[in-house]
Amino acid sequence: MKLLLILPILIPLATAAVCLLFWRQRAVQRLISTLGSAAHLAAALVLLWTVRQDGIFATQLGNWPAPFGITLVADLFSAIMTVLGALMGFAVGVYSLGSMDRDRESFGYYSFFHFLLMGVSGVFLTGDLFNLYVWFEVMLMASFVLLALGGEKPQLEGAIKYVALNLISSALFLTALGILYGMAGTLNMADLSRQISTEIHTGVVSTLAMLFLVAFGIKSALFPLFFWLPASYHTPPVSVSAIFAGLLTKVGVYTLIRVFSLLFRQDVAYTHTLILVIAGLTMVTGVLGAMAQNEFRRILSFHIISQVGYMVMGLGLFTPLALAGSIFYIMHHIIVKTNLFLVSGVARRLQGSYQLDQLGGLSQSAPGLTILFMISAFSLAGMPPLSGFWAKLILVKASLDITGYLIAATALGVGLLTLFSMVKIWAAAFWGEPPPAAEAARAKLTPTKKLALYLPMIMLGLLTVTIGLMSQPFFELATSAAGQLLNPADYIQAVLKGIK
């Protein structure tokens, strides 16, 4: 039991460390990275299965009892996120075997990739706010290096914006932590949840809630704090973009949901209404930004922002169905968005560009890629029967249930505009004639590279279709996860075991 909570952190750490030992031996690193990410995925799946069977469970590191020691705790939401993180690690890890260039592989790409996964798992599994900060920094440090690795000029410029804004976000987070500790004398989340609900004045708590909202809002790219994202996500190699797009903003959303369902829930009318307004604005600005773009990855980057709006919208509504909708949306979105970035990488490999006007005719030259793009893009836009349709349906239903007509209308309108962007990519890159320049740039893929590139995309594509066609088990999982979030008593009991 105890080991299960530690393994999703330990396996990436071991993988990264062993990769460092084989510095510059690319073949060995590639093998270790693949094995490590497969083991990581297996450990995460066992964790999810155990939590599903036995409920929330926690472990105290070094056997110091909570709230003194550092707690690792997995409820269903954490376990789902850990599995998604590991799944993306596996998919993008395999994809990297076919897409990453020789130099970056030699200079520690795989090590930092697994350090990133370790940080992500740590954020999901920790039960202590300061420990959460430390995992955030582990994740950020690895992401800084991955973003700048290679040192191309656009990469460095993008990295500066990414680094500066994320450091400011961490600074705000740490400020809030310091004040919170001064007030409550503890940073264990279960203990804090108990204390905030009984002892502390709401005025100060609301101020702290806003500090956390801004800090995590920067990390999850909420309106109006998202500007670092479209300025940096399109600059690194595509597998780095894909893992960032799939996981990093969603880590921010995870912490928002965790903090605003466990700690700051005594003034829901104020905090969660504000979150709902921000969610609406995030959706609209993101999708409008995407319409103005003509580069494959920039369009996708702006759509990350608009989709984060949907996930946060469920938190803003704060009903069981809405939270379930958020969790379902995260599951759907991570898979689909990562896959779209992976598709854009293959398109670039085949025709030599991310610019839509330099792409064309992919539906004839790469029919398999076209089908994969179609599945993911239409799922993102919310076409039935794909996963995005159910995700949007749950959220819209949840907002109509509590007569939130404006936010429901916004969600539907943004869905339509998303479809517009996807059709734009479709018409420019997949239909039409290939531009003359593309013929010269076209690279032939060797069969092994093709396997490494297509296998993860097919896996994620099949998952999207599966979630769409058999959404019931996934929806039930999301519903029980949301139930646990809305009843913090179980979480507190699992961590503190009745300690007064």
Place this chain on the structure above:
Amino acid sequence: MEVLTAIVVGGLFGAGIYLLLSRSPARLIIGLVLLSNAINLLIFVAAGLVRGKPPLIPTGALRAVEATADPLPQALILTAIVISFGVLAFALVLFSRTFKSTAATSLDEMKTTDT
């Protein structure tokens, strides 16, 4: 003592944010340094200052007899110092690399990846 430290924290925050708002990359970094120092002091003062009372329990007793200094904020600050040291070292190298490849002395000149 607490009032004085609080004023210092406020001053450091103000100076840090002022520097963050300027266009020069070097000032941005210094701003981040000041900000992280301000936060470390903030954690220290928010948790309450106790002078000359180490958290030691006399032999034979189960708990401390009188109120002692809280050791946890110091552990938190130590961790935060180490993290900010590492992150700032990285940021410095990143900025100097960027300066070498773009020769930009103002953040306004780094707009090629913006939208």
